[in-house]
Amino acid sequence: MIIVHSMPSRNPDTGGVSLLHQIFSGHAAPLFALLAGVSLALLTGGATAHDGRRLRCDRVMIMTRALVLLVFGMALNFMPLPVFSILPFYGIYFLMGILFVGARSYTLWLWAGSFALFGPFLAHAVGQSEAFESISAPTLVTAVSEPLDVIVSLVAVGYYPALTWMAYILLGMALGRMDLSRRRVHYLMMFGGALVAGVTVVISSLLVRWFDIPGRLLEQSWLTDAEITEILEFGGPLPIDSWWWMAVNGPHTNTPLSLLSTAAIAVSVLGVFLFLGTFAERALAFLAAPGSMTFTMYSAHLVLMAFAPVYSYPVFWTLLQITAAIIVGLAWSILFRQGPLERVISKTSKWAGHAAVPETPRRGDSKDRRKNSAVSKAPPGRGNRG
Incomplete structure (x- = not known):
């Protein structure tokens, strides 16, 4: 994320897409979202989803997290940001995720596929209606x-x-419902994700060639040939003038092929690091520490992007941000358990969850009654140790 935001997207010699932009653009944020989905699954029971009172408490906690992210993200948008912040969108993802936290793994897979396949067409149709104005950086005022x-x-x-x-959130939740400690799952994620990504790239290339996508876009779009080529190479939000845009595959184009390929790459990358973590956990501490406080790190990154002359010295500021994230993350993890913003959102959501869903089960909650009964009848020394 830091590299994508801080380093030039163009190669200064050729004027085309830079190598770093090709590698990371359109891949960093989807991985970010996939991990958020995994986190939602782990927060709600991991491989065995919570039910009864615990699930109700989880939903209140997630709703609280969502509102904090939404408000905080829109507050950060008051700054003169040169990039698009994902935090307000995260709030919506979490609110929608509440509907799925009790779902089974296969249900999550189906819904993830449905959002990837049908979501782009529905979003494109809403854009074509021109009934609403797109607000790229919503603030508390515009809200x-x-x-x-x-x-x-x-x-x-x-x-x-x-x-x-x-699609990324629900895919992450589906993965989080798996046993992520198993080596077999790591292999499946690594090689399965790489295979799907490769097949998607081939399909995308064939579609562009067989159907002459650039030519059809030139016929139907109000853009010039150079502008269409620019979008196909660099990606970004697509125009609403033609349905043929749905056949392209580029960073942040939000098309079915784009969602499928970036999701597959994110799954593969996650599989690689889960695999490495089984025998090199200590060696990866320099990544795990800042990774445990991404809310804080991402917010600090946005503040720096808003006020520092990053684009004047991109290499310096990129290396400085990455180095600072690692050093601060390691130091903070030694001194404290959670990052500062993570602590706030955790405390707030837990308070809201326990306040809204008291410990005493509601009448008629048979699942909770059976669990409490089983614990109370357990012989001494064999009860729930917490």
Whole structure:
């Protein structure tokens, strides 16, 4: 994420896409979203999803997290950011994720596929209606003055619209319902993800060649040939002038092929690091430490992007941010358990969950009654040790 935001996207010699942009652009944020989905699954029971009172408490906690992310993200958008912040969109993802935290793994897989396949077409249709104004950086002010436009932007026509990006969240949740400690799962993620990504690239190339996608776009679009080529190479939000845009595959294009390929790459990368973590956990501490406080790190990154002359000295500022993230992350993990913003959101969500769902089970909650009965009848020394 730091490299994508801080380093030039163009090669200064050729004027084309830079190598770093090709590697990381459109891949960093999907991995970010996939990990958020995995986190939601782990928060709600991991391989065995919570039920009964615990699930109700989980939903309140997730809703609280979502609202904090939404408000905090829109507050950060008051800054002169040169990049698009994903935090307000995260709030919507978490709100929508509440509907799926009790779902089984195969249900999550089906919904993830449905969002990847149908979400782009639905979002494109909403954009073509031109009934709403796209607000790229919603703030607390626009949320009050233009609430409908903000909602539609976060859900359908923004930079990270929930109609498409929920595919990453639900895929992450499906993975989080698996036993991620098993080596077999690591292999499946590594090689399965790489295979799907490769097949998707081949299909995308064949579609472009067989159907002459650039030519058809030139016929139907109001853009010039150079502008269409620019979008196909660099990606980004797509125009709404032609349905043929749905056949392209580029960073942040939010098309079915783009979602499938980036999701597959994210799964493969996650599999690689899970595999490495089984025998090199200590060696990966320099990544795990800042990775455990991504809310804080990402917010600090946005503040720096808003006020530091990053683009004047991109290499210096990129290396400085990465080095600072590693050093601060390691130091903070030694002194404290959670990052500062992670601690706030954790404390707030737990308080809300326990306040809204008291410990005493509701009448008629048979599952909780059976669990409590089983614990109370357990012989001494064999009860639940917590």
